[in-house]
Amino acid sequence: MTLxxxxxxxxxxxxxxxxxxxxxxxxxxxxxxxxxxxxxxxALMTFTVLPDITASNLTIESNGxxxxxxxxxxxxxxxxxxxxxxxxxEGTLGYSRYDPKFVLGETAATLPVEAEWExxxxxxxxxxxxxxxxxxxxxxIANLALGNLASDLTRDADRLVDPLSRRRxxxxxxGRLSAVGYGxxxxxxxxxxxxxHDIDAELRYxxxxxxxxxxxxxxxxxxxxxxxxxxxxxxxAPTGLILLSRPLxxxxxxxxxxxxxxxxxxxxxxxxxxLGAGLEIDSSNYDIVIxxxxxxxRYMFGENTTGYSVGMAxxx
Numbered sequence: 001m002t003l004x005x006x007x008x009x010x011x012x013x014x015x016x017x018x019x020x021x022x023x024x025x026x027x028x029x030x031x032x033x034x035x036x037x038x039x040x041x042x043a044l045m046t047f048t049v050l051p052d053i054t055a056s057n058l059t060i061e062s063n064g065x066x067x068x069x070x071x072x073x074x075x076x077x078x079x080x081x082x083x084x085x086x087x088x089x090e091g092t093l094g095y096s097r098y099d100p101k102f103v104l105g106e107t108a109a110t111l112p113v114e115a116e117w118e119x120x121x122x123x124x125x126x127x128x129x130x131x132x133x134x135x136x137x138x139x140x141i142a143n144l145a146l147g148n149l150a151s152d153l154t155r156d157a158d159r160l161v162d163p164l165s166r167r168r169x170x171x172x173x174x175g176r177l178s179a180v181g182y183g184x185x186x187x188x189x190x191x192x193x194x195x196x197h198d199i200d201a202e203l204r205y206x207x208x209x210x211x212x213x214x215x216x217x218x219x220x221x222x223x224x225x226x227x228x229x230x231x232x233x234x235x236x237a238p239t240g241l242i243l244l245s246r247p248l249x250x251x252x253x254x255x256x257x258x259x260x261x262x263x264x265x266x267x268x269x270x271x272x273x274x275l276g277a278g279l280e281i282d283s284s285n286y287d288i289v290i291x292x293x294x295x296x297x298r299y300m301f302g303e304n305t306t307g308y309s310v311g312m313a314x315x316x
Contacts, residue, residue, distance in 0.1 A: 042147075042149075043266055044119065045147045045149070048095065049092060049094060050123065053311070059307075074094045078090025088139055098117045099117070115152065116151070117151050123143060127139045127140055127185075137188075137189050139186070141186070148178050151177075152174060188202070203231050204231075208225075209225050237250060244282065244285060244286065246282035251278045254273075256271065256273045256274070257273075268304040274300050277297060278296030278311075290315070293315075
């Protein structure tokens with residue numbers, strides 16, 4: 001289980017999530033803009049429904065002025081039940097907040113409107129480890145996700161009198177979009193444990209489809225297909241020091257995720273990379289639930305994107 005405690009700073013445009021309604025020729029044309037934004041909002045949700053170190057805590061600043069246009073955080077992880085029962089389970093909890101700006105109106109008299117979109121998601125995965133040669137296993141995973149987007153206006157829009165625009169405000173002002181997702185992943189996992197060092201390597205491909213459902217606002221519905229391929233490497237080795245009657249270990253890690261489908265280019269980058277270093281405390285000599293505690297600092301990089309994070313992870 002991993003929780004990043006500091007954000008990544010990315011100075012990237014959020015063009016897909018910005019929206020303008022001005023002098024549109026018809027109600028249908030205007031509603032199509034909201035439809036596109038709903039698709040984009042669900043595509044944004046796909047970043048939070050799968051375990052991903054590179055995007056686990058992301059803050060986007062489109063203008064570099066220190067004001068966050070997008071905040072995203074993920075808490076999640078996975079584990080194999082035991083050697084005798086190679087059942088793999090994973091899960092994530094995700095949150096994001098985005099503040100889009102709109103211009104509403106059917107005539108030359110338009111009204112700028114600011115909204116606040118918050119999304120929350122929960123996802124789970126179940127798989128099975130099939131051993132290969134050496135320390136490798138192949139792991140197919142079935143994934144299921146649930147999400148919800150809530151929209152609120154951050155300013156008074158009472159002076160907007162156009163009835164068609166008021167209808168579109170039904171979603172922007174206290175509107176909701178619920179979503180369900182399903183998909184699959186396949187992972188090649190290598191784990192080598194020895195007194196000298198532990199080596200972990202994971203190569204993963206994931207696909208997930210998310211669509212609106214249930215009690216969503218009538219004005220909009222949306223869907224998104226997203227894919228990603230990721231590589232994760234980690235080496236843990238003793239530092240020569242003893243802490244809590246166990247060797248204190250150093251941790252080196254690297255991760256890289258490439259995005260496809262709706263996610264590709266959505267936040268200004270097609271891929272994110274991470275390089276990290278930290279320490280691991282082994283508490284298994286004591287009768288407590290947590291057996292290992294890791295603190296890792298990471299440098300994040302990608303197109304239009306640089307930053308850092310501090311990650312905390314525990315093993316049970």
